[in-house]
Amino acid sequence: MKTDANTVETISDRWFREIANATYDWEAWHRSDGRLLWVNAAVERMTGYSPAECLSMQDYPMPMVAVKDRQRIADVIRGAIGGSSGNDVEFSVVTKEGVQRSMAVSWQPMLDEVGEGHGFRASVRDVTERHQLQEKLSHYAEHLEQLVQERTARISHLEKHRLAMEKLAALGQLAASVAHEVNNPLAGIRNSFVIFKNNLPPTTPNYELLELIDREIDRISSITHQMYQLYRPSQQVASEFPINRAINDVIRLVETEARKTQVTVQVKPAARNVKVTLPEGEVKQILFNLIRNAVQASEPGAGVVVSVQTNQHELSVIVSDDGCGISAESLSLLFEPFFSTKGHQPGQGMGLGLSVSKSLIEALDGRIEVESQLGEGSRFTAVFPLASGC
Numbered sequence: 001m002k003t004d005a006n007t008v009e010t011i012s013d014r015w016f017r018e019i020a021n022a023t024y025d026w027e028a029w030h031r032s033d034g035r036l037l038w039v040n041a042a043v044e045r046m047t048g049y050s051p052a053e054c055l056s057m058q059d060y061p062m063p064m065v066a067v068k069d070r071q072r073i074a075d076v077i078r079g080a081i082g083g084s085s086g087n088d089v090e091f092s093v094v095t096k097e098g099v100q101r102s103m104a105v106s107w108q109p110m111l112d113e114v115g116e117g118h119g120f121r122a123s124v125r126d127v128t129e130r131h132q133l134q135e136k137l138s139h140y141a142e143h144l145e146q147l148v149q150e151r152t153a154r155i156s157h158l159e160k161h162r163l164a165m166e167k168l169a170a171l172g173q174l175a176a177s178v179a180h181e182v183n184n185p186l187a188g189i190r191n192s193f194v195i196f197k198n199n200l201p202p203t204t205p206n207y208e209l210l211e212l213i214d215r216e217i218d219r220i221s222s223i224t225h226q227m228y229q230l231y232r233p234s235q236q237v238a239s240e241f242p243i244n245r246a247i248n249d250v251i252r253l254v255e256t257e258a259r260k261t262q263v264t265v266q267v268k269p270a271a272r273n274v275k276v277t278l279p280e281g282e283v284k285q286i287l288f289n290l291i292r293n294a295v296q297a298s299e300p301g302a303g304v305v306v307s308v309q310t311n312q313h314e315l316s317v318i319v320s321d322d323g324c325g326i327s328a329e330s331l332s333l334l335f336e337p338f339f340s341t342k343g344h345q346p347g348q349g350m351g352l353g354l355s356v357s358k359s360l361i362e363a364l365d366g367r368i369e370v371e372s373q374l375g376e377g378s379r380f381t382a383v384f385p386l387a388s389g390c
Contacts, residue, residue, distance in 0.1 A: 026124035036060045048096030066092035080120040244269040262300040268307035277387040289353035297323030326372040
């Protein structure tokens with residue numbers, strides 16, 4: 001039908017329904033009391049329920065709404081009956097096949113030319129994919145945050161390692177200076193002392209003090225030797241040897257001290273004669289420091305247990321004691337040079353033993369693990385590779 005500029009062509013209700021029926025969203029028209037008047041075909045694509053099934057529902061759309069969201073939709077319908085409008089209220093539906101999908105509903109009143117209400121219309125949009133994308137984005141964000149945290153922790157670890165290396169370098173210079181300044185005069189003192197001592201008979205008054213001086217010279221020499229070991233590169237060549245033999249050799253070295261303190265040392269050797277290819281002297285030095293520390297930490301009458309475990313790539317020597325244990329604060333400083341938990345015990349060293357052991361074993365691509373609690377003893381595990389390129 002032709003019209004001029006002043007004439008409005010009348011469109012029938014059928015055309016309005018066809019237009020609404022062709023929309024992509026789920027459209028529904030309701031009477032003033034909320035009952036469903038008409039619903040488009042999109043409802044079946046979204047829910048599996050046909051328009052005819054929807055019209056036959058006594059309490060549309062509740063049978064399609066997830067139980068957790070029914071009160072929310074009931075509030076929406078009650079507000080729409082009262083003339084309100086709203087936008088993008090999310091809820092979930094359960095399709096005819098039992099699949100839950102996410103929806104968002106918008107609604108507004110239907111008014112005629114004079115503003116009289118004739119019910120309301122509701123438009124429902126499927127937002128399942130949007131939710132899925134939001135979840136993926138959330139997962140990506142969590143993953144990214146985790147990566148950032150891991151990278152931050154790694155940077156923090158590297159920074160601590162750098163500071164530790166700078167500290168070790170400074171201590172290395174100190175050690176070299178001390179060794180140079182102490183060893184040369186110490187050698188002269190020792191040589192002169194040996195000559196002096198050899199010319200005196202044991203019956204000389206206070207001769208026992210000469211023995212004390214001799215031991216203290218040995219102690220000074222031992223300290224400077226440990227400082228050398230802490231900072232100098234390994235000079236030993238790897239060779240094949242049985243680990244049980246090395247442990248037994250170390251036990252013999254600590255037997256005298258163990259007997260003096262009435263501490264027993266029990267060895268649980270490897271089930272088979274395990275051989276390793278490592279610098280034997282350095283392995284013994286590591287084990288000596290750990291076993292001697294365990295003996296010194298034990299009360300008279302207590303025991304120290306040394307056991308061996310192996311797998312395809314590593315060998316572990318476990319040194320356990322029932323001593324006083326180590327506090328959490330001390331554990332964090334345990335391998336620091338010159339830190340000692342034996343500060344109250346005269347003659348127990350300078351706090352270099354564990355630092356030396358850690359330096360030596362890490363140079364072999366191994367590690368030392370510690371478990372300890374105050375009053376419950378300690379467990380040190382020296383983990384060695386079965387072979388090293390040293």
